[in-house]
Amino acid sequence: MQKQPIPRIATKILIPQIMIFGLYVHFHGDFGPGGGFQAGVILAGAIILYALIFGLKEAQRVLPIWAVVGCSAMGVLIYAGTGVAGLLLGGEFLNYNVLAHDPIHGQHRGILWVELGVLITVFGVMVGLFYAFAGRGRRRA
């Protein structure tokens, strides 16, 4: 694929739109279908498309393996950290009501953080799985 101009340019045009759509799915999850999980998969799809067209090495230059592994762990930490924040502010674990001055704001803030954690973990894991499978064949060859 590396030398064909049409897929290359089409990819360059499509990737920013895919990423914007992923963010839209994340932040619009409160109002319509979607949320952190789907948004994480869509964002990972953008990176995977880049890797398919420009090669695995280029993709790993943009997003190295250590960053992918870090993402997948950090999302879980953000999720659990939101729960601990609820504990520290005087509520129960994963009680979002205490995260802001009134319960509704707290709920919205908690859901945003928690979904962000899901997004980051899913994004990291999906790209990581792709790297693991795609990289294996290349090393053997």
Next chain:
Amino acid sequence: MESLIDYGLLALLAVTALGILTLRNLFAVVMLMGIYSLLSAGLFVVLDAQDVAFTEAAVGAGVSTILALGTLSLVGRTRRDTPTIQVIPLLIVVGTGAALVYGSFGLPEWGSAENPIHHHVAPRYLIDSAEEVAVANTVSAVLASYRGYDTMGETTVVFAAMVGVFALLVAGSGAAASSRGRKP
């Protein structure tokens, strides 16, 4: 009209599944698996489960297809063994299927408002979430707020899958192994 769409989608699902079972070209099998996911996503839309349909389309038809293609590049495109019918596994599968179908006769009537699932916690989620969480999409409220522990567990499971795959596929074959090989 709606039942026509249901039956059409279910028939296509069955045809796709039979194709996956019988084809020997694994590339075609992977493509059919993607089509199967897309058809299931269509079914979920008909059942008014947009969130599930979205996930099925993104994960099942999108990322899984890519991962299966990546696996194909490792194992080759055609199936080498000749498929043979083994009697005992076939009997077990048919028996389990028959038991499941028999069990489905005991389920409450499909789509009825009297079903227990509509009377346990669903009314509380649907009615109270507007005041307690004030999020327009009740699915988000249930996932992140009422069932926060479940979703945290799911996120941890996804992370654990990553750890498992990396332990199996990447550790030992990565940079460490290649640098070891290059040493004179």
